[in-house]
Amino acid sequence: MLALVLSQWLTTSQIRRITGAKVYEDKVIYRGKVARYEYDDVVSYGGKVFPLQKRWKGKKLYVRADQLAPLLIHMGGSWMWDAAAKRFFRGKPNIRFLMGKVGDGYRITITSKSGKYRVSEGEDSIAVVVRGLYGKFWRIVGDGNFVSVVKVIQYRDSTRFVIHLGARANGYTVAERRGTLRINISKLQPKRAERITVVIDPGHGGKDAGAVGNGYREKDINLSVALKVAALLREKGYRVILTRSKDRYVSLYSRARLANRSGAHLFVSIHCNASRDPNASGMETYFLSESRTSQERAVAILENSAIRYDIGFVEPKEPVGAILGDLLQNLLLEQSYRLAMSIHGTALEMALAKDRGVKQAGFYVLKWVMMPSVLVELGFITNRREAKKLANGKYQDRLAKAIALGIEKYIRKQQGGK
Structure with missing residues (x-):
């Protein structure tokens, strides 16, 4: 229960007071729409699944606010979660994120009206900071081959995408043109070692x-x-x-x-x-x-x-x-x-x-x-x-x-x- 002291965990009454969303043990109701828990920490809505952890502490039910915010966007709301300030704010998504297979490789496309991107490389990952708001997902699952998962960290005026490369990803190139960032990931062609x-x-x-x-x-x-x-x-x-x-x-x-x-x-x-x-x-x-x-x-x-x-x-x-x-x-x-x-x-x-x-x-x-x-x-x-x-x-x-x-x-x- 130590995690509950972190400020991204809010009680259901706090969430209702701030956003108007009603979170129960088995469902979330917002703007007359219902998202239901399929498993302990996963809800489904509109054919999509969203991680949404909930924990009881005493008689109070706590929910991960950073995971709830993307669900509320899909349910017609405008609430987002600022990972730095640890609070809700109203915003409208203005970043487009796409990824998929292209030929023998894989392409990630990020489009923002600001056209401002900052790219850095980590261990088996690529981090992209974009000026603008995304807010649609907390995590984006890749194909496993080229991209395992994309972690999305939302701030009040920018979004950070951390792209974790998959098991068959090799190198990648980054190109920016007319406000669109393209990351092309090539396929790994392993060479057999001489020794077993x-x-x-x-x-x-x-x-x-x-x-x-x-x-x-x-x-x-x-x-x-x-x-x-x-x-x-x-x-x-x-x-x-x-x-x-x-x-x-x-x-x-x-x-x-x-x-x-x-x-x-x-x-x-x-x-x-x-x-x-x-x-x-x-x-x-x-x-x-x-x-x-x-x-x-x-x-x-x-x-x-x-x-x-x-x-x-x-x-x-x-x-x-x-x-x-x-x-x-x-x-x-x-x-x-x-x-x-x-x-x-x-x-x-x-x-x-x-x-x-x-x-x-x-x-x-x-x-x-x-x-x-x-x-x-x-x-x-x-x-x-x-x-x-x-x-x-x-x-x-x-x-x-x-x-x-x-x-x-x-x-x-x-x-x-x-």
Whole structure:
């Protein structure tokens, strides 16, 4: 509840007094129009979805005012939220923002009557400050390939767009003409590394702890096992890239982008599972596809939860098959399945854990990589006995050995060996 002391959180009575909007547990009423909550923190209106967080503190319901303002604009109002002053003000949108695919690339177009833009570059992002008002969205979701998300920060007389590049984005150019700014993003064409390159991805990290159970944090176990896997593979002469080598947060898109840029041959993401059932146990290995069962969907939701740190509460809409061409997608699915079977089978041969099978699910971190990729669930951190094993250094050594050996077996078979 600490977040509620921040001034962008207002009570429903404050919001009604200032804007006239009535916010309830299940809906928002404004100017005779109704927007309804589809999920806990998402409302829908006019065929669009808007993140709108709400929290109870005592008997008072608080709402994120900065998220409410764009919804009110779509409902016919003129209220905007000044991120600097932390207050509502009246304004009319006069900035046009468009983005979409153009040929093999992607284009973002920003048009403002003022014609005044300031562009700066960040880590995997482009920031554009425009003189004028936008106010229509708090976040704009991209295609995932070229743009992951655009964060919109509204001020009283200017708007800041922070464009986070997607997993397949390469370089970009910026051009301004007659009051319109165009950002053209080119497609990444990865080069294969001469040596076999494996990306090991310790799931979660930093502000994203992952699953927590029995006094253990998933992010810590993931990292410990991943470092051991990397060391074993390097001893065998493989080039290994870790998406993180310490306790820090790395977005799902940045992980995929790192793998694509490196020209890696394989991508292995390491995680721990969790369940409401404290007796659930065992190891399972996933490759990318649409989830087929409710249990597979539940695991995907758990591991995809880190996306909230990247794009708020709005989900990219591309189906799995739309990410890559069908032939390439099918080839990668087949190879990913073989990689999953090799790792999982090796772990079973070593009698490490109960067999929960090789499964399919739509994990974001696998969706954006252009190489065979799998996600290994080492065991259940919510099972007291299994959590204790997962945190044990000697057991982690055995897990790492199974994963590294499974990867090596897969590579040998792909190269025509046994």
